[in-house]
Amino acid sequence: MIRLAISIGDPAGIGPEVVLKALADPAVAALRPVLVGSRSILSRTYAQLQPRSSQPIADPAKLRILDIPIDPLLERSIHWGVENAAAGAASFTWLDAALAATAAGRFAGVVTAPISKAAWHSAGHAFPGQTEVCAERAGVDRFGMAFVGRSPQTGWKLCALLATTHIPLHQVPVVLTAELLDRKLDLLVTMLDRDLGITHPTIAIAGLNPHSGEGGQLGTEERDWLIPWLAQARNRYPNATLRGPIPPDTMWVTAGQAWFGPTLPAGLPDAYLALYHDQGLIPVKLMAFDRAVNTTIGLPFVRTSPDHGTAFDIAGQGIANPASMIEAIHWAIELTETRNQWRDRVVAAAHRE
Numbered sequence: 001m002i003r004l005a006i007s008i009g010d011p012a013g014i015g016p017e018v019v020l021k022a023l024a025d026p027a028v029a030a031l032r033p034v035l036v037g038s039r040s041i042l043s044r045t046y047a048q049l050q051p052r053s054s055q056p057i058a059d060p061a062k063l064r065i066l067d068i069p070i071d072p073l074l075e076r077s078i079h080w081g082v083e084n085a086a087a088g089a090a091s092f093t094w095l096d097a098a099l100a101a102t103a104a105g106r107f108a109g110v111v112t113a114p115i116s117k118a119a120w121h122s123a124g125h126a127f128p129g130q131t132e133v134c135a136e137r138a139g140v141d142r143f144g145m146a147f148v149g150r151s152p153q154t155g156w157k158l159c160a161l162l163a164t165t166h167i168p169l170h171q172v173p174v175v176l177t178a179e180l181l182d183r184k185l186d187l188l189v190t191m192l193d194r195d196l197g198i199t200h201p202t203i204a205i206a207g208l209n210p211h212s213g214e215g216g217q218l219g220t221e222e223r224d225w226l227i228p229w230l231a232q233a234r235n236r237y238p239n240a241t242l243r244g245p246i247p248p249d250t251m252w253v254t255a256g257q258a259w260f261g262p263t264l265p266a267g268l269p270d271a272y273l274a275l276y277h278d279q280g281l282i283p284v285k286l287m288a289f290d291r292a293v294n295t296t297i298g299l300p301f302v303r304t305s306p307d308h309g310t311a312f313d314i315a316g317q318g319i320a321n322p323a324s325m326i327e328a329i330h331w332a333i334e335l336t337e338t339r340n341q342w343r344d345r346v347v348a349a350a351h352r353e
């Protein structure tokens with residue numbers, strides 16, 4: 001059985017709730033994952049939400065928990081919907097413990113419930129997000145934030161990688177370079193092969209400007225370096241079909257048709273490379289807010305997370321939807337299995353040589 005750790009996220013948000021609701025799903029419970037967090041916080045979540053929850057919620061007394069208590073004085077300052085340093089310190093400690101146990105070989109992968117970046121900063125942890133902590137603790141400097149999802153209507157798999165992530169919009173054209181895109185495309189091609197079993201992918205690559213610059217009239221990045229970079233990338237990846245730079249507003253039209261069905265349009269790409277956070281995540285969340293899963297690629301282990309955040313506005317009400325957390329757990333299993341099969345194939349091929 002594949003062993004998974006689940007860090008329970010910010011205790012003032014919906015993380016503990018969606019984790020306990022996910023564990024009420026028999027298919028998730030059968031995986032017997034280990035929750036990394038405070039037993040006391042989980043018990044409190046269960047006691048308060050079970051009577052008013054819209055959905056079944058698992059009793060933490062029956063679950064496997066790596067208990068990391070919060071100092072009782074600090075625990076008293078944790079309240080639903082209140083973003084503060086105590087909650088940020090706790091969620092950071094739990095993530096770190098899950099990663100340390102994974103690095104020690106106890107788990108094959110980590111599923112992380114949502115944290116608040118602002119709460120982390122208040123607690124003195126100056127990371128942009130969980131992605132960067134995973135990468136640093138794993139000792140890798142080439143990693144990416146990808147989103148995957150399986151359409152409940154058509155079964156089509158959505159896969160999108162963000163070339164840049166948590167930076168201000170005005171920095172995007174500065175940070176985006178041919179070298180950065182080389183690294184991101186490399187990660188994406190590897191992920192498609194190793195994690196999704198796609199050896200000859202078609203990848204849609206967005207332009208940066210409206211209409212991909214309209215020949216330089218609406219921006220020059222495409223003309224100056226993006227189109228030349230794509231020509232070189234096509235030579236480097238003869239097994240891949242690289243389409244682009246595609247006008248960003250229309251790039252997702254067939255993805256939407258494939259997601260909602262009833263039929264799949266012809267010529268669908270296997271994956272999308274978006275150049276900045278909202279260029280990728282607005283369409284992904286519009287299509288698949290309750291299904292999409294954030295996965296960090298480039299790590300030596302699998303890491304997934306729901307696509308949503310801490311939802312402080314509804315924390316403590318019992319109405320949070322666990323669907324994306326459930327998907328994050330199933331994707332962690334699926335990605336680990338495909339990766340293991342890939343490794344077996346590589347080893348078998350090496351023995352044949």
Ligand SMILES: NC(=O)C1=CN([C@@H]2O[C@H](COP(=O)(O)OP(=O)(O)OC[C@H]3O[C@@H](n4cnc5c(N)ncnc54)[C@H](O)[C@@H]3O)[C@@H](O)[C@H]2O)C=CC1
Pocket residue numbers: 014018113114115116117118130294305306307308309310311312313314319320321322323
């Ligand atoms: N994986 C992670 O750790 C993520 C963390 N975040 C963090 O979460 C915090 C809040 O971010 P926001 O932009 O407000 O996004 P959010 O996803 O927390 O909330 C956006 C809206 O969606 C609703 N919502 C979110 N998840 C829901 C669920 N499972 N069921 C029902 N409704 C749900 C919320 O109530 C809110 O109205 C930020 O600090 C952000 O950095 C955001 C995305 C992912």
Ligand SMILES: NCC(=O)COP(=O)(O)O
Pocket residue numbers: 115128129130131132281294305
């Ligand atoms: N918008 C995606 C997001 O915020 C995920 O951040 P991370 O904590 O998984 O790095």
